Amino acid sequence: MSATSPTRRSLLPFALRMERRLESPRGLGALTTIGAVVVALLISAVIIWWQGGDPIDVYAHIVRSSLGSIGVVSDTLVKATPLIFTGLACSVAFRMRLWNIGAEGQLMMGAWGASAVVLVGWLPDGTASFIYLPLMLLAGLGMGGLWGGIAGWLRARFNVNEIITTLMLVYISQEWVKFWVFGPWSEGGFQMTERFPREAWLPRLTDHSDLVSDFAGLTVHLGFALAVVAAVAVWWFLNRTGKGYEIRLIGDNPRAARYAGIDIGRTIILVMLISGALAGLAGAAEVSGVVHRLQDNFSPGYGFTGIIVAFLARFNPLGVIVAAIAFGALILAGREIQPAGIPQMIQGVVLFCVIASDVFLRYRVRLVRR
Amino acid sequence: MTETTLAVEMRGIVKRFPGVVANDHVDFDVRVGEVHALLGENGAGKSTLMNILAGLYGADEGTIRVHDRVVKLHSPRDAIAVGLGMVHQHFTLVDSLTVTENILLGLDEPRFWMNLPLYEAKVESLAAKTGLAVDPAAKIWQLSVGEQQRVEILKMLYRGAEILIMDEPTAVLAPQEIDELFETLRGMTAAGASVVFISHKLDEVTRIADRVTVMRRGQVTAAGEPAAGKTKRDLAQLMVGREVLESIDKATVSPGQIVLEMTGVSATSDRGLRCLDAVDLRIRSGQIIGLAGVAGNGQSELAEVITGLRECTGSIKVNGQELANRPVAEAIDAGVAHVPEDRTGIGSAPNLSLTDNLIMKAYRSRPIGHGWSIDDSVARARAQELKDLYEVSAPSINTQARLLSGGNLQRLILAREISSEPGLMVAVQPTRGLDVGAIETVHKLLLEQREGGMAVLLISEDLDEILMLADRVAVIYEGRISRSIPVGEAEVGELGLMMTGSVTDATAGPTPRA
Numbered sequence: 001m002s003a004t005s006p007t008r009r010s011l012l013p014f015a016l017r018m019e020r021r022l023e024s025p026r027g028l029g030a031l032t033t034i035g036a037v038v039v040a041l042l043i044s045a046v047i048i049w050w051q052g053g054d055p056i057d058v059y060a061h062i063v064r065s066s067l068g069s070i071g072v073v074s075d076t077l078v079k080a081t082p083l084i085f086t087g088l089a090c091s092v093a094f095r096m097r098l099w100n101i102g103a104e105g106q107l108m109m110g111a112w113g114a115s116a117v118v119l120v121g122w123l124p125d126g127t128a129s130f131i132y133l134p135l136m137l138l139a140g141l142g143m144g145g146l147w148g149g150i151a152g153w154l155r156a157r158f159n160v161n162e163i164i165t166t167l168m169l170v171y172i173s174q175e176w177v178k179f180w181v182f183g184p185w186s187e188g189g190f191q192m193t194e195r196f197p198r199e200a201w202l203p204r205l206t207d208h209s210d211l212v213s214d215f216a217g218l219t220v221h222l223g224f225a226l227a228v229v230a231a232v233a234v235w236w237f238l239n240r241t242g243k244g245y246e247i248r249l250i251g252d253n254p255r256a257a258r259y260a261g262i263d264i265g266r267t268i269i270l271v272m273l274i275s276g277a278l279a280g281l282a283g284a285a286e287v288s289g290v291v292h293r294l295q296d297n298f299s300p301g302y303g304f305t306g307i308i309v310a311f312l313a314r315f316n317p318l319g320v321i322v323a324a325i326a327f328g329a330l331i332l333a334g335r336e337i338q339p340a341g342i343p344q345m346i347q348g349v350v351l352f353c354v355i356a357s358d359v360f361l362r363y364r365v366r367l368v369r370r
Numbered sequence: 371m372t373e374t375t376l377a378v379e380m381r382g383i384v385k386r387f388p389g390v391v392a393n394d395h396v397d398f399d400v401r402v403g404e405v406h407a408l409l410g411e412n413g414a415g416k417s418t419l420m421n422i423l424a425g426l427y428g429a430d431e432g433t434i435r436v437h438d439r440v441v442k443l444h445s446p447r448d449a450i451a452v453g454l455g456m457v458h459q460h461f462t463l464v465d466s467l468t469v470t471e472n473i474l475l476g477l478d479e480p481r482f483w484m485n486l487p488l489y490e491a492k493v494e495s496l497a498a499k500t501g502l503a504v505d506p507a508a509k510i511w512q513l514s515v516g517e518q519q520r521v522e523i524l525k526m527l528y529r530g531a532e533i534l535i536m537d538e539p540t541a542v543l544a545p546q547e548i549d550e551l552f553e554t555l556r557g558m559t560a561a562g563a564s565v566v567f568i569s570h571k572l573d574e575v576t577r578i579a580d581r582v583t584v585m586r587r588g589q590v591t592a593a594g595e596p597a598a599g600k601t602k603r604d605l606a607q608l609m610v611g612r613e614v615l616e617s618i619d620k621a622t623v624s625p626g627q628i629v630l631e632m633t634g635v636s637a638t639s640d641r642g643l644r645c646l647d648a649v650d651l652r653i654r655s656g657q658i659i660g661l662a663g664v665a666g667n668g669q670s671e672l673a674e675v676i677t678g679l680r681e682c683t684g685s686i687k688v689n690g691q692e693l694a695n696r697p698v699a700e701a702i703d704a705g706v707a708h709v710p711e712d713r714t715g716i717g718s719a720p721n722l723s724l725t726d727n728l729i730m731k732a733y734r735s736r737p738i739g740h741g742w743s744i745d746d747s748v749a750r751a752r753a754q755e756l757k758d759l760y761e762v763s764a765p766s767i768n769t770q771a772r773l774l775s776g777g778n779l780q781r782l783i784l785a786r787e788i789s790s791e792p793g794l795m796v797a798v799q800p801t802r803g804l805d806v807g808a809i810e811t812v813h814k815l816l817l818e819q820r821e822g823g824m825a826v827l828l829i830s831e832d833l834d835e836i837l838m839l840a841d842r843v844a845v846i847y848e849g850r851i852s853r854s855i856p857v858g859e860a861e862v863g864e865l866g867l868m869m870t871g872s873v874t875d876a877t878a879g880p881t882p883r884a
Contacts, residue, residue: 261699
C-alpha cells in the first residue's frame, strides 16, 4: 500500500505528493542539513532586510569577525569548546531518545566541581599543573555525571520524565553556584571567586608564545583538543561498542531492545551518567581554560545551545564538532552585530529549518499534475 | 417490521490487497432486527468485509445496499450517515475525557460552546433507553473495559447507527460483562436495530446469533444460515476447513531428551487479567509441538514467559535450567530463540541496518563482541554471510530493516535466531501475512531445525500449518493448554471445537504427554 495523502479539492493545477522513501542515498543527511542551513540563512536575510539591515553586509561581518583572522578563529574555537562537549552530551542521550535538556545544569555542577578542587584548599600552594588539571577535569566529570545520573536514576527507577527533572536540576545548580560565589567563595563581596593559580589553568597557545611567536594572543586552550578527542571517543563508543549498540537499539525500538535481552533501566542510568559527565567537562574546561575563576552567569547558555548543536549534527558526534564551531562563530559575531538579537534569531531559524528538513529524509516530495 | 426486511445487502464484494484476494465475490446480508454472526479464522476476510461496510476500505467490485438503496461509502462518515456504525476491537476513546466528551468528539454539534450539561442529559437518556448504563460525566480511565465498550456503542447510537458492526466484542470482556453485552444486544435488536457480530467463539455465536455466515480464505462457506439449526461441529468444520495439503517431506526424527519443561505456569496479561492458567508443557529435542488456538488466548504471553519477557508463577526449565522470572539475557544464553509474532514492533529495529538487526543476540559474545567493543568487520562479515545464506533480498547489509518486505524480514529474524544455535525455538505465527514462497521457506527452515535436534514450539492459528509440520499438537484456549496428541491422531473437527472452547480436551482416554 502506498502512503499517499487523501486527495482534496485544490485551486492549484498541481498537487504535492509525499512518498515514503524506500532508499536513503548516501550523504542525503549531510546534503539535507546544508540545504536547511542555506534556507535558514535566506529566511534570516529577509528578516534582517526587514529590520533595515543589509543581509550581505551582516553575513560578511559575521564571517569576518569569527573566521577573518587567525586571532578570531582562535576565539571561535574557544567559544566552540564548551559547545562541543554539551553537543556531545545531548547527542549521546538523544540517540536513545532520552531528552536530557539540562546539560546547562550539569555544566554548572562540573564547573563547580573543578573550582572546588582549587578552592577547598586541600592542595598546597604551588601544586603542579599535572596534579591540578586532571583532578579538576575529573571533578567536573564526576559532578556533571552525578547531576545527570540523578535524573537517569529517577527515570529508570520511578519513570519520572527526564525532561522535567533535568530542567529543574538546572535551576538548582544555578542557585548552588550562586550560593558559593556570593557566599563562602566570594572575593571581597563580588559575585565571583578569587582567580585560580596559574597551575590550575588549562594551557593556552598564547602561553607558549615564547616558543612560537605567532601564538601570541591566541587564547584557544587544551580544552578544545580534549573536546575533539571526546567527540571521536563518543563516536567510537556509539558505533563500536556493545553499550553503544544497545543505546542505538533502545533509541530505535525499546521493545526490540528488551527482546534482545538488554536491561533498559541500567542503560538509561549509564547514558545519563555519560551525558552529564560530558556536560560537566564543558564546565570544568570553561572555568579552567577561559574564566579562571567561578563566577555567576559564566555560561551564556552553552548547555542549551548544545541541544541545538546536537540536532544540527543529527546526533552524529563528529558532526557536533562542525556544528559547534559554526555556533561558536555566531556567538562571537553576536557581540558586534546590532541589534544584538540577530545571531540568536539566526540560531533559532537554523534549528527550525534543520528539524523541519527531517521530512525530506523520510519522504520524497513530488509535484503531480492534476 | 417483518423478519425478512433487509437492512444491508452486500453483493459480489471483491477486495484485493497486494498478493491476496481478501474478499472474493462475497455476498452478505443483514435483516432488520437480527443478530448476524460472521465467523472465520484470522485472515479469512471478515474484518476486511466489515471495514468495507464501515467505509474504511473501498471495495474493488460489488455493490452495497442499505435499506434497498445503493450506497457508495467513501469514509466512516458516509457509513454512519446511512446508519452503519462499527465498534472496533481496540477502542478509540480518549482516556482523559468524559463519556459525553468522547461521544461528542468529531461531531459538528456543539460548535464552540460545549454546554456539557445539556449533552450529558441527552447521553443519559439515550443510555437509559438502550439499557447501556454508564455515567455520562465519568472519565474514560475510570471505567471498566465493559463500560468502555458501552461508550463505544453509545457513540455509534448517538450518531444514529441502526446497524451495529461489532468486531470481536467479547475478546476483551469478562464472562459477566459478556452476559450484560448480550442483554444489551437483544434489547437493541428488539427495538429494531441490527447487529453484525464478528467472532471465533462458537458458544457465543450459538447463544446470541439468529443467523450465521462463515468465511474461509476470502470466500463464504456458509451464507446466512439459521444459527439454531447448526451444530458447533458443523460450524467448526466450515470455519477451519480441510484442504488437501501440499505434501512435504518430513524426515522421521526420534525425539531426544526433554528440552522445555513447564509446570503450573500462570501469568496475567497487560490488562491484569489471567491469561495463562496452570500451563504444563514439555518439548523434547527434535520435536515440533504445534500449539493451535485462536489469537488472544494466551499465545503471545506464553511465548513471553518462556523468553523472560513476562513475569509468571510456576516453573519453566530449559535443559534443566530454571528460567521463570529470569532476565531475558539469561534465556538467550540458555539457548532459547524467539521468533515473535510482531516482526516490526518487537523482532526488529526498523531504522537500524541489517547488520545491526542481525547481531542483536550475538553482539555480547565472541567473535563479534570483545569485552566492551564490537568487532565491526566480523559483524559485517557475519551479516553478509547470513544475508546470502538465508536469501534476505535487500540492496546491502547497510539497508534499513524497515525497507524489507514481510517475507524478507522474517527470513532475517529466522537467520538471526537460528544462527544463535538454540536448543529451543519459540515461533509465534511465523508465517502470518507472508506470501506462499516465504511460507515455504519458513516451513523448510523449521523442519531443518527439527532434524538438527532443536525443540520447536510452533504457535499458530493455521491448523493446516500445524498438521503439516508438528509432531504433536495441543490446543490453547483462554490460557489453558490441552494435553498434546500425536498429529496422526488429531481430528480437524475436534481441534476446531477445542480452539473455539466448545470441548476442553481432545481425547477422553489417558494420552501420555509428549
